[in-house]
Amino acid sequence: MALLEIRNVVKRFGDFTAVNDVSLSVEAGEFFTLLGPSGCGKTTLLRMLAGFEQPDSGAILLDGLDMSRVPPEKRPVHTVFQSYALFPHMTVRENIAFPLKMAGWDRKKIDSQVDELLEDVRLTQFGQRYPHEMSGGQRQRVAIARALVDRPRLLLLDEPLSALDAKLREQMQIELINLQKEVGITFVYVTHDQGEALALSHRIAVMSHGQVEQLDIPERIYSHPKNRFVADFIGQCNVLEGTVKAVEGATMVVSIKGCGDVKCSTVPGVVSGQAGWLALRPEKIKLDKELPDLPDEAYFKGRVHDCLYMGDVTIYIVEVGEGVLVEAMLPNNIPGVAKFFDDHDLVEIAWRFDAGSFLTE
Amino acid sequence: MTLQQRIGKWVLSWPPLVYMVLFFLVPTLIMVVAAFRYPGDYGGLAPMYSVEDGKVVWDLTLENFQRLTEDALYFDLFIKSAGYALATTLACILMAYPLAWLIARSPKRYRDLMLLLVILPFWSNFLIRIYAWMIILGPQSAFTRAVNWLVTGLGFEPIQLLFTPFAVIVGMVYVHLPFMVLPLYANLEKHDMALLDAAQDLGANAWQRFWRVTWPLSLPGVFAGSALVFIPALGMFAIPDILGGTDSIMIGNLIKQQILDTRDWPFGSVLSIMLTGGVLLIAALGAAVARGGRKRG
Amino acid sequence: MAKKNAWWLWAAAILTYLFLYLPLVIVVVFSFNDSRLNAEWVGFTLDWYRKLFHNEKMLTAAGNSLMIGVVSSLASTVLGTLAGIALHKYKLRFLPFLVLTPIAIPELLMGVSLVIFFVIVNQLLGILELGLITIILSHIAFCVGFVAIVVRARMQGMDESLVEAARDLGATPFQAFRLVTLPVIMPGIIAGALMAFTLSIDDFVITFFTAGVGAATLPLEIYSMIKIAVTPEVNAVSSLLMLLTLVLIVIASRVSPSALRANG
Ligand SMILES: Nc1ncnc2c1ncn2[C@@H]1O[C@H](COP(=O)(O)OP(=O)(O)OP(=O)(O)O)[C@@H](O)[C@H]1O
Numbered sequence: 001m002a003l004l005e006i007r008n009v010v011k012r013f014g015d016f017t018a019v020n021d022v023s024l025s026v027e028a029g030e031f032f033t034l035l036g037p038s039g040c041g042k043t044t045l046l047r048m049l050a051g052f053e054q055p056d057s058g059a060i061l062l063d064g065l066d067m068s069r070v071p072p073e074k075r076p077v078h079t080v081f082q083s084y085a086l087f088p089h090m091t092v093r094e095n096i097a098f099p100l101k102m103a104g105w106d107r108k109k110i111d112s113q114v115d116e117l118l119e120d121v122r123l124t125q126f127g128q129r130y131p132h133e134m135s136g137g138q139r140q141r142v143a144i145a146r147a148l149v150d151r152p153r154l155l156l157l158d159e160p161l162s163a164l165d166a167k168l169r170e171q172m173q174i175e176l177i178n179l180q181k182e183v184g185i186t187f188v189y190v191t192h193d194q195g196e197a198l199a200l201s202h203r204i205a206v207m208s209h210g211q212v213e214q215l216d217i218p219e220r221i222y223s224h225p226k227n228r229f230v231a232d233f234i235g236q237c238n239v240l241e242g243t244v245k246a247v248e249g250a251t252m253v254v255s256i257k258g259c260g261d262v263k264c265s266t267v268p269g270v271v272s273g274q275a276g277w278l279a280l281r282p283e284k285i286k287l288d289k290e291l292p293d294l295p296d297e298a299y300f301k302g303r304v305h306d307c308l309y310m311g312d313v314t315i316y317i318v319e320v321g322e323g324v325l326v327e328a329m330l331p332n333n334i335p336g337v338a339k340f341f342d343d344h345d346l347v348e349i350a351w352r353f354d355a356g357s358f359l360t361e
Numbered sequence: 362m363t364l365q366q367r368i369g370k371w372v373l374s375w376p377p378l379v380y381m382v383l384f385f386l387v388p389t390l391i392m393v394v395a396a397f398r399y400p401g402d403y404g405g406l407a408p409m410y411s412v413e414d415g416k417v418v419w420d421l422t423l424e425n426f427q428r429l430t431e432d433a434l435y436f437d438l439f440i441k442s443a444g445y446a447l448a449t450t451l452a453c454i455l456m457a458y459p460l461a462w463l464i465a466r467s468p469k470r471y472r473d474l475m476l477l478l479v480i481l482p483f484w485s486n487f488l489i490r491i492y493a494w495m496i497i498l499g500p501q502s503a504f505t506r507a508v509n510w511l512v513t514g515l516g517f518e519p520i521q522l523l524f525t526p527f528a529v530i531v532g533m534v535y536v537h538l539p540f541m542v543l544p545l546y547a548n549l550e551k552h553d554m555a556l557l558d559a560a561q562d563l564g565a566n567a568w569q570r571f572w573r574v575t576w577p578l579s580l581p582g583v584f585a586g587s588a589l590v591f592i593p594a595l596g597m598f599a600i601p602d603i604l605g606g607t608d609s610i611m612i613g614n615l616i617k618q619q620i621l622d623t624r625d626w627p628f629g630s631v632l633s634i635m636l637t638g639g640v641l642l643i644a645a646l647g648a649a650v651a652r653g654g655r656k657r658g
Numbered sequence: 659m660a661k662k663n664a665w666w667l668w669a670a671a672i673l674t675y676l677f678l679y680l681p682l683v684i685v686v687v688f689s690f691n692d693s694r695l696n697a698e699w700v701g702f703t704l705d706w707y708r709k710l711f712h713n714e715k716m717l718t719a720a721g722n723s724l725m726i727g728v729v730s731s732l733a734s735t736v737l738g739t740l741a742g743i744a745l746h747k748y749k750l751r752f753l754p755f756l757v758l759t760p761i762a763i764p765e766l767l768m769g770v771s772l773v774i775f776f777v778i779v780n781q782l783l784g785i786l787e788l789g790l791i792t793i794i795l796s797h798i799a800f801c802v803g804f805v806a807i808v809v810r811a812r813m814q815g816m817d818e819s820l821v822e823a824a825r826d827l828g829a830t831p832f833q834a835f836r837l838v839t840l841p842v843i844m845p846g847i848i849a850g851a852l853m854a855f856t857l858s859i860d861d862f863v864i865t866f867f868t869a870g871v872g873a874a875t876l877p878l879e880i881y882s883m884i885k886i887a888v889t890p891e892v893n894a895v896s897s898l899l900m901l902l903t904l905v906l907i908v909i910a911s912r913v914s915p916s917a918l919r920a921n922g
């Protein structure tokens with residue numbers, strides 16, 4: 001049985017539907033991420049798990065028990081707030097001890113448990129400080145320690161790293177992964193940062209407009225987006241319009257509009273003549289002055305339209321057909337060379353047939 | 362809402378609500394009704410109704426309101442009070458604007474101190490602040506003598522400062538000045554300095570920059586401050602009572618006299634209602650202007 | 659960066675500050691002046707203070723003022739805190755109007771309606787004769803709004819998620835209020851209480867209407883003194899009152915540095 005089960009949950013604010021019929025389950029010990037653009041309903045879903053909002057319909061089950069009538073303080077669920085929500089009038093120790101006091105632990109046990117948590121988050125010397133005397137990263141760790149101290153069944157984290165600068169965020173990501181492994185508590189993590197989601201999660205639910213668009217492991221979300229929204233939202237992606245020309249067992253032929261025919265893996269249920277899009281990651285595209293036209297690769301001639309120098313890589317936008325632009329990305333792996341091609345250069349591009357995936361929606 | 366939440370709301374809002382109904386709303390309503398009653402034989406109010414042959418006869422009247430129109434004195438007094446309040450407001454704007462501007466443009470670390478220095482006198486006793494001007498404007502004070510030295514030097518008769526309209530307005534400006542500085546500062550502080558640079562860049566001189574950019578943008582602050590000054594000034598009675606002479610009384614003094622001295626409560630109530638009406642009118646006007654300003658901003 | 663301000667701006671500002679402070683300085687200086695006239699400096703004396711401390715009427719009035727200030731600030735702090743929290747948490751129809759209007763209208767109007775109210779109640783029920791009690795009841799009525807504003811401002815400045823965090827970590831709604839909300843808004847409550855105390859101890863207009871004949875407060879006593887004759891004894895009591903206010907402000911700024919600004 002899954003630890004957390006969300007069944008057909010709907011939440012409306014007035015006539016606006018913030019969460020629209022979401023069903024998913026989270027296994028014990030999992031690092032599960034809700035990923036989606038701003039306003040897609042991630043926080044609302046999380047607040048229903050914590051008990052701050054009630055679903056209009058559907059059910060939330062924790063360990064098989066219906067949570068709908070359980071107030072927040074009675075749920076074995078804790079939240080790490082985006083603003084950390086550390087109590088400003090309490091020291092770090094008092095903050096971390098708060099849930100234990102509420103649960104009626106005795107003082108000795110509270111003290112030793114708090115010590116242990118302070119050690120876990122490497123803040124042993126900071127117990128007597130007040131939150132405003134700590135840095136953003138330290139506050140973050142206090143918030144996590146406070147939420148973990150009484151070993152909840154489920155930890156909810158709402159964009160916990162968004163207030164930190166890029167360097168610190170990366171460091172905290174590593175710490176979060178390690179911490180989660182160490183304590184073995186199930187994390188439900190909310191973010192709108194796709195990189196963060198891919199780096200941290202065991203599984204990701206991509207949301208948009210209150211619905212789950214795709215739920216899968218990070219690799220598959222990235223390489224096999226289910227629809228145009230996911231393809232677009234996760235990383236850079238070329239989306240080329242086309243029609244299925246023929247289905248030949250495991251592969252099928254797609255005719256790209258204004259460009260030509262290519263092959264790709266067959267999508268179950270797709271029939272010849274169906275319109276759709278071919279999704280193609282820029283880093284999977286080969287680009288050179290001259291390339292061999294291999295039997296298992298798509299191959300086109302084109303002209304460089306624009307170059308974007310990004311430091312580690314350069315993105316070349318290549319016009320392969322009438323108005324058809326394809327982005328390809330090359331690593332700048334030769335010292336001193338920022339661009340291998342210039343605007344208007346004639347180039348050739350190619351990709352393996354299994355690099356692209358066909359989207360019907 | 363759950364039962365618990367409802368109890369919470371009840372516990373929080375009922376005690377102050379009941380208290381304010383009892384000691385603000387009910388007295389106000391009684392005052393409104395009093396305006397339609399006859400004065401009692403020894404002051405106060407005559408009975409509101411009498412019982413004749415088992416039937417209730419109401420003794421209410423509009424006479425008190427008619428009295429307002431019978432004598433131009435009352436209307437004139439309202440106009441004069443509004444004039445004093447307006448003069449006070451304008452003087453406050455003139456004095457507060459440069460100060461508020463300077464504070465808003467000062468380095469952040471000095472601003473709180475400079476503001477505190479504006480508010481501090483406000484926290485000292487109201488009467489003391491008026492009393493201070495009794496000393497300064499009194500006939501033997503250094504200030505009065507200096508003024509009269511100047512006046513007689515120019516060939517005029519020596520003048521009196523205390524117990525004149527001038528003293529009343531000085532006192533009112535003194536008491537209300539912080540209420541003009543604070544909203545003005547709050548407004549000016551938010552101004553984007555780049556706007557002035559842009560205006561200068563486009564060829565506006567200092568005066569044009571003020572008149573065409575800063576002033577229009579600061580109007581919400583000016584109006585907020587004006588309401589905060591004009592409304593209490595309009596209903597002022599202590600300052601004209603202490604600093605003013607017989608020719609410089611305001612509507613507040615008449616109300617005080619009707620209520621406490623003559624004890625003609627119905628007419629005192631009528632005057633109070635008129636004053637309330639005036640205040641509400643100004644407040645509504647201010648709110649409308651503020652709303653218009655927001656729309657444009 | 660900020661441009662240099664013109665010299666005349668500085669001049670205007672300094673004149674304005676002088677305008678604000680010179681009168682108060684004069685009051686204090688003349689309280690030490692060895693002359694009945696507040697006109698010229700003659701010599702230093704503490705006579706006026708000595709006289710003041712032997713003035714029975716003044717001492718009684720001061721005692722009354724203190725008592726009224728303490729009682730009405732305590733009561734209005736309780737009511738105002740409840741109101742401030744309620745105003746922040748709920749969309750209420752009548753409470754904002756009832757609590758905030760007394761601040762916005764001229765004090766005189768409240769004085770008029772309250773004196774009529776108290777006299778009528780006294781005639782009908784035989785309770786609430788004009789005196790200390792009616793002064794206290796009136797002061798509470800007009801201080802509640804000020805406390806409510808300061809407390810509401812503090813509530814608005816409080817991170818909403820603090821209460822949710824407390825609930826999330828196992829606190830009941832009441833525990834969350836007692837352990838988190840109340841301590842966090844406490845500086846606002848204390849600032850509101852100090853403000854109510856100063857407003858009460860300083861109030862002249864409403865007290866003037868609701869005092870009746872027997873009860874005297876410090877402002878009423880000062881008023882009758884300056885109506886009769888301007889003597890440096892008034893300067894002395896004024897100076898002491900200013901000192902008291904200053905002490906209160908220092909306390910307030912220690913408790914809550916933002917509180918002094920909140921009332922602006
Ligand atoms: N209490 C509320 N009342 C009305 N509308 C609300 C409320 N809470 C959320 N919404 C609306 O529901 C939608 C989803 O909000 P939610 O906070 O869940 O988004 P989110 O995915 O967390 O976005 P973000 O990444 O910006 O935090 C938004 O359009 C928001 O305006």
Ligand SMILES: [Mg+2]
Pocket residue numbers: 042043044158
């Ligand atoms: Mg959110």
